[in-house]
Each structure stands twice: as structure tokens, then as C-alpha cells.
Amino acid sequence: MQVHQNYSLKKYNTFSIDASAKFFATFSSADILEDLLESNKDIPKKMILGGGSNVLFTKDYEGLVLKNEITGIQIISEDDEFVFIKAGAGEVWHQFVLYCIKNNFGGVENLSLIPGNVGASPMQNIGAYGAEIKDVFYELEALHLEEKITQKFSATDCEFGYRESIFKKKYKDQFAILNVTCRLRRNPEFNISYGAIEDELIKMNIQDLSVKAISDAVIRIRTSKLPDPKEIGNAGSFFKNPVISNLEFQEFKILSPEKVPHYKTDTDHIKVPAGWLIEQCGWKGFRKGDAGCYDKQALVLVNYGNATGKEIYNLSEEIKISVKQKFGIELEREVNIF
Numbered sequence: 001m002q003v004h005q006n007y008s009l010k011k012y013n014t015f016s017i018d019a020s021a022k023f024f025a026t027f028s029s030a031d032i033l034e035d036l037l038e039s040n041k042d043i044p045k046k047m048i049l050g051g052g053s054n055v056l057f058t059k060d061y062e063g064l065v066l067k068n069e070i071t072g073i074q075i076i077s078e079d080d081e082f083v084f085i086k087a088g089a090g091e092v093w094h095q096f097v098l099y100c101i102k103n104n105f106g107g108v109e110n111l112s113l114i115p116g117n118v119g120a121s122p123m124q125n126i127g128a129y130g131a132e133i134k135d136v137f138y139e140l141e142a143l144h145l146e147e148k149i150t151q152k153f154s155a156t157d158c159e160f161g162y163r164e165s166i167f168k169k170k171y172k173d174q175f176a177i178l179n180v181t182c183r184l185r186r187n188p189e190f191n192i193s194y195g196a197i198e199d200e201l202i203k204m205n206i207q208d209l210s211v212k213a214i215s216d217a218v219i220r221i222r223t224s225k226l227p228d229p230k231e232i233g234n235a236g237s238f239f240k241n242p243v244i245s246n247l248e249f250q251e252f253k254i255l256s257p258e259k260v261p262h263y264k265t266d267t268d269h270i271k272v273p274a275g276w277l278i279e280q281c282g283w284k285g286f287r288k289g290d291a292g293c294y295d296k297q298a299l300v301l302v303n304y305g306n307a308t309g310k311e312i313y314n315l316s317e318e319i320k321i322s323v324k325q326k327f328g329i330e331l332e333r334e335v336n337i338f
């Protein structure tokens with residue numbers, strides 16, 4: 001159980017920001033985590049790090065970073081319709097998806113290639129191409145960092161919302177997610193409602209739909225639009241898509257007579273793509289030093305090499321201000337800022 005001091009986090013965040021942690025340790029089981037918490041009680045600030053795909057370090061971290069490396073994927077029960085698969089929080093999310101695809105279990109194919117680890121997936125209810133983890137989520141186990149008690153959380157307990165869960169709100173920084181159990185379908189039900197998937201499947205000339213074909217289509221779409229963090233540092237969508245009321249949308253249309261892409265989320269609310277708002281403000285493809293707004297998807301901020309977290313943050317602040325000025329809409333960051 002080695003605790004490193006002044007440890008570089010560059011490899012541990014997909015933005016590739018060269019910040020360091022005052023203390024850093026990894027854990028591969030709940031017991032090791034408990035021991036680490038116990039023996040480092042005097043360090044007041046602690047953070048649990050997963051795949052580092054949704055964080056931006058704007059300065060060095062003055063506490064203890066605990067990197068979750070709990071692995072393992074196993075079927076824990078099954079019936080005629082469903083199979084329940086438990087995955088360690090430190091598993092790479094896409095590896096878990098590939099396991100399901102290989103076995104023809106349905107439910108996570110639309111969520112292919114989302115960066116990050118299994119443990120972070122319920123934290124922010126990851127979603128893409130018409131699906132969210134909440135659709136397949138069964139339960140998770142998490143360790144309370146103060147009380148050192150492991151608790152189970154059902155989907156209802158998690159209070160999932162759009163990129164939201166109880167772990168980002170009421171229980172923020174209180175738990176380490178240890179493992180996640182998903183309920184996959186033995187006979188997959190395909191979800192190709194998201195237009196881009198249907199178009200891609202046609203381009204691929206797919207005759208027989210399968211979880212593999214959908215996963216391949218999603219991978220093709222994602223790689224064409226989103227930068228690979230191994231090549232260009234990024235954390236996926238930097239902002240959430242704003243959800244506004246019908247009334248606000250009417251006012252918004254007066255400011256913006258162009259054809260505005262939008263989706264109804266319920267009878268009273270409308271989601272407007274933040275990428276579109278940012279593009280309309282002229283940021284798409286913008287670069288200042290090594291901090292930039294990606295040229296194929298304006299919602300993604302990028303580090304072209306040696307940008308600091310502060311530079312990326314400052315760019316996000318400028319973007320927020322200009323979107324507010326032009327459209328009166330307040331963008332909310334999806335990425336966690338440290």
C-alpha cells in the first residue's frame with residue numbers, strides 16, 4: 001500500500017493536464033481502500049479517481065488522490081430474459097461493453113467507447129445515442145468514506161437524472177463506488193431511434209441488426225466526431241446540454257431566428273444542444289495556445305499538448321459568457337473542476 005508524494009496526475013486524467021497530487025495511492029479492493037483511509041486519517045482532503053475522463057485539474061491537488069483499480073467482470077445471476085453482470089468500478093467502461101457485445105447481451109451497445117471507468121458511469125449517469133446507464137442499471141455497492149460501511153444502492157436510490165445522480169448532489173464526495181451490477185437482455189431489444197445511428201447502419205450496409213452492428217456504428221460516429229484522448233487531451237462534452245422551459249425557448253427563438261436544433265424532454269421543457277450554441281458564438285475550431293474548442297464538435301474542449309487546466313477553464317468561462325450574452329442561456333459544466 002504505497003502512498004506516493006507529489007505524484008504527477010498527467011497519465012491519470014484524459015485532459016493530460018500536468019498537475020500533481022500531494023499524495024497518491026491506488027486500491028484494488030474495498031479492504032485496501034479502508035486501510036488507506038484509516039492510515040491517512042490526518043489528511044483532510046481526499047478524492048476518488050476513476051478513469052479521469054471527467055475531471056479538469058486547474059491546480060495541484062493538495063490532498064490524497066485514491067485511484068480505484070478494483071477489477072473483475074462476472075455474471076452473478078440470470079433468468080430467461082436477463083443476465084445480471086457485476087463489474088469492478090476500476091474496469092474500463094468500454095471493456096465492459098465489449099464483454100457484453102461478445103456475449104450478445106443487449107443494453108449497453110449504444111454506450112460503446114465512452115471514456116472512463118465503470119465506477120464513474122452511474123455517478124453521472126453516462127449517456128449517448130439515445131441510451132443512458134440508468135436503463136440497464138441494477139445496483140451498486142459503495143463504501144462510505146467516513147463511516148467505512150458498504151452500502152447497496154438501487155436505481156431509485158441513485159436518483160438518476162440527465163448526467164446526474166445522488167453521488168453528484170446529496171452524497172457528493174462521500175462514497176467510493178466499488179462495483180456496479182447491470183441487467184442486460186439475453187434477447188437484445190435494439191434502440192436505433194437516434195438518427196445518426198440509423199444513417200450509419202445504412203452506410204455500413206447492415207442487413208441484420210445486432211448489438212455488434214450497433215456498437216460498430218456508434219464507434220464509427222464517435223471516432224469521426226470526438227477526439228481520441230490518447231491523441232488530443234479532452235474530457236468529452238465539457239458542458240451539459242441546457243434544458244429550458246417552453247417559455248424560455250420562445251424568447252430564445254426571438255434572439256435566434258436561425259433554425260434551432262432542439263428536442264422535447266417533457267411537455268414543458270426543451271433541450272438545446274450546447275454544441276450548437278457554442279458554434280453560433282464562433283468558438284468551434286478556436287485555439288489559444290494549446291487550449292481549444294474542437295473543430296468537429298464544439299462541445300468538446302481540448303488540450304493540444306501543454307495547456308494548463310487554468311487555460312482550459314478560462315476558455316470555458318469565456319465560452320459561457322458569450323453564450324449567455326448572445327442567447328441568455330447559462331451553460332453548466334459537465335466536467336468536475338478541481
Ligand code: EPU
Nearest residue numbers: 128129130236237239240241261273275276279297298299
Ligand atoms: N451541434 C452543432 N455544432 C456542434 C456540435 C453539435 O451544431 O459543434 C448540434 C447539431 O445540431 C447536432 C446536435 O448539436 O445535431 C447534437 O449533436 P451530437 O449528436 O453530437 O450530440 P450532443 O448533444 O452535442 C450529446 C452528449 C454526448 C453524446 C452525444 C450523442 C451531452 C452533454 N453530450 O452531445 O456525450 O455522445 O449526445 O448521444 O449530453 C459526453 O457526455 O462526454 C458526450 C460526448
